[in-house]
Amino acid sequence: MGRLIRGSLGLLAILIFEFFPPSEAHAQKKVRFAYPSSADMGDIPSLLAWDELKKQGIEVLPTFFPKTDLAVQAVVAGEADIGSAAGIAVVKAVESGMNIRIIAEQVRNEWQLVTPVGFKDPKQLNGKRVAYHAPITVTEALVKWMAQHYKITPNWMIIPGSDVRAEALMRGQLDATPAEIGDVLNILSAKPGQFHVLISYAKTFPQLIGSMYFARADYLQKNAATVESVLEAILRAHRNSDERPASVKENALRLLPETKPELVDAIAAAYKELRIWDVNGGADKERGEASIKFFEESGLLKKGAVSFNQSFATGPLDKVLSKIGRK
Numbered sequence: 001m002g003r004l005i006r007g008s009l010g011l012l013a014i015l016i017f018e019f020f021p022p023s024e025a026h027a028q029k030k031v032r033f034a035y036p037s038s039a040d041m042g043d044i045p046s047l048l049a050w051d052e053l054k055k056q057g058i059e060v061l062p063t064f065f066p067k068t069d070l071a072v073q074a075v076v077a078g079e080a081d082i083g084s085a086a087g088i089a090v091v092k093a094v095e096s097g098m099n100i101r102i103i104a105e106q107v108r109n110e111w112q113l114v115t116p117v118g119f120k121d122p123k124q125l126n127g128k129r130v131a132y133h134a135p136i137t138v139t140e141a142l143v144k145w146m147a148q149h150y151k152i153t154p155n156w157m158i159i160p161g162s163d164v165r166a167e168a169l170m171r172g173q174l175d176a177t178p179a180e181i182g183d184v185l186n187i188l189s190a191k192p193g194q195f196h197v198l199i200s201y202a203k204t205f206p207q208l209i210g211s212m213y214f215a216r217a218d219y220l221q222k223n224a225a226t227v228e229s230v231l232e233a234i235l236r237a238h239r240n241s242d243e244r245p246a247s248v249k250e251n252a253l254r255l256l257p258e259t260k261p262e263l264v265d266a267i268a269a270a271y272k273e274l275r276i277w278d279v280n281g282g283a284d285k286e287r288g289e290a291s292i293k294f295f296e297e298s299g300l301l302k303k304g305a306v307s308f309n310q311s312f313a314t315g316p317l318d319k320v321l322s323k324i325g326r327k
Contacts, residue, residue, distance in 0.1 A: 029058040029226050034083035036071040037161065038064050041182050041259070041267055042107040042211060044251050045237035045277055046084070052233045058226060067160060068137055072214075075100060081219055082230065086138045087209035088295050095306045101220065101313035102212045104231055105282030108275060109208040111142055111178040113199040114169060114187055119176065122198060126152035128175035131159045131168065138210060139178045141298040142201050148299070169195070181270045185263050202274050207290040209282065220313055231281065232320045238277040239327065245272050279327045281317045288312050 033050075035043065050060040063080065065071045068089050074080040076098050084106045093100055119125065125146075132139035135158070147154060157174065159165045166183040168174045170191055178201065179187065187195050201208075213234070220227055241248050248268035252259050271277065288308045295301040 031058060031060045031082060031226060031230060032080040033060050033062045034071040034074040034080035034085075035062055035064045036068040036083070036085045036089075036211075037066065039256060040162075040180065041252060041256065041271070042110070042180070042276070043084075044248065044255060045241055046106065046234055047255050048237045048240075048251060049230070049233035052236070053229065056229060056233075058229055060230070068134055072098075072100070075214065075216060078216070081223070082213060082215045082227070084211050084213050086136075087212045087291055088138055088141050088300055089136050090212055090214045091292060091295060091301060091306055091311045092136045094311045095301060099217045100214050101217050102209075102214045102283055102288070102311055103220070103227065103313055104213045104234065104317050105209055105278050106211040106213055108278060108282060109138065109202055109205055109210040110181050110271075110274060110276050111139060111201040112181070112184045112197045113143070113146070113176055113201065114166070114179050114184055114195055115176040115198045116194060117196050119198055122146055122150045123152055125150075125154050125176055128154055129157055129173075130154035131157040131165050131174050131177045133160055133162070133165075133178075134158055136300060138208070141295055141300050142178055142205075144300065145294070145298045146199065148297075181274075181276070182259070182263065182267045185266050185270070186260065189263065205294065206274075207287050208294055209287055209291040210276075212283070217313065220316065224316065227316045228320055231316055232324060235279065235281055235320060235324065238281075239279045241277055242272065242275075242279050245269070280321060283312055283314055283317055285312075285314075 039047065053060055065074065068085050071083045071085050072089050072093050075083040076093065087102065090100060090102050130143055132143050159168060162180040162183045165174065165177040166179050166187050169177055170187060176198065184197060215227065245268050248271065249264040252264050253261060285308055292301065292306060292308065296303045
């Protein structure tokens with residue numbers, strides 16, 4: 001009799017599952033995420049968000065690619081669902097016909113052009129060795145803008161990785177390079193009095209988008225609830241870092257063990273001053289259009305080839321902000 005009851009209950013469970021399948025909110029979700037480089041300070045909020053999402057039944061599976069274009073290609077090809085990459089890389093992909101959209105900002109433009117102290121004017125970099133991360137990246141856009149603005153022709157070099165370029169600069173293998181805040185502080189502390197920031201791009205172009213979160217347009221349509229959950233977790237992490245700067249140091253030492261403890265406080269302070277992690281997601285129309293114009297003026301984007309509406313999909317972010325409020 002017991003065996004018959006258990007069998008009937010099993011059949012009932014199957015029938016219930018077939019007629020009343022679990023909703024998206026309760027089903028276990030997996031999101032494949034593509035990073036364009038190894039983990040660094042800018043990734044801290046997203047890494048924290050993945051931990052929170054796991055508690056909600058959403059497992060984020062990150063892959064760290066060695067180059068920006070590989071992360072973009074992974075999302076385009078359907079090998080990843082969401083990714084982060086330089087805003088210009090995503091906009092260029094849209095220009096070439098790729099069906100991807102920017103949904104929020106990961107980090108604001110934080111780049112600083114570092115040189116030996118002997119360089120007092122960007123015009124002195126004419127013919128000198130200037131390195132940037134890779135073609136179609138924010139670093140290329142910034143140094144190409146500099147070349148046009150100051151009417152100079154540097155000796156261009158491509159060296160992936162802000163930390164790698166920082167090391168090359170300290171070894172005398174470069175004359176200038178854009179570096180992330182953490183690498184700038186590392187250079188200045190390791191070689192006191194020998195290097196300085198010649199151009200603070202972060203202050204010169206505060207409207208410029210930096211690294212952005214993006215996804216395929218079809219993925220956004222089919223997985224709206226999941227995308228909104230991801231963005232909400234990220235924004236909450238941004239806001240927590242803004243409200244509790246001390247937590248940045250704690251999380252950096254835990255998540256990025258190679259980070260120098262003596263530099264973390266200075267990095268966190270600089271991030272807060274420049275609002276590197278935008279508490280409202282940073283993908284608004286004003287900044288998006290200003291950035292597209294900058295990329296056009298830098299020569300990386302054809303004028304009029306791409307509009308804000310073609311490159312950005314702010315619907316999911318708008319829904320999250322209507323839920324948690326703007327700050």
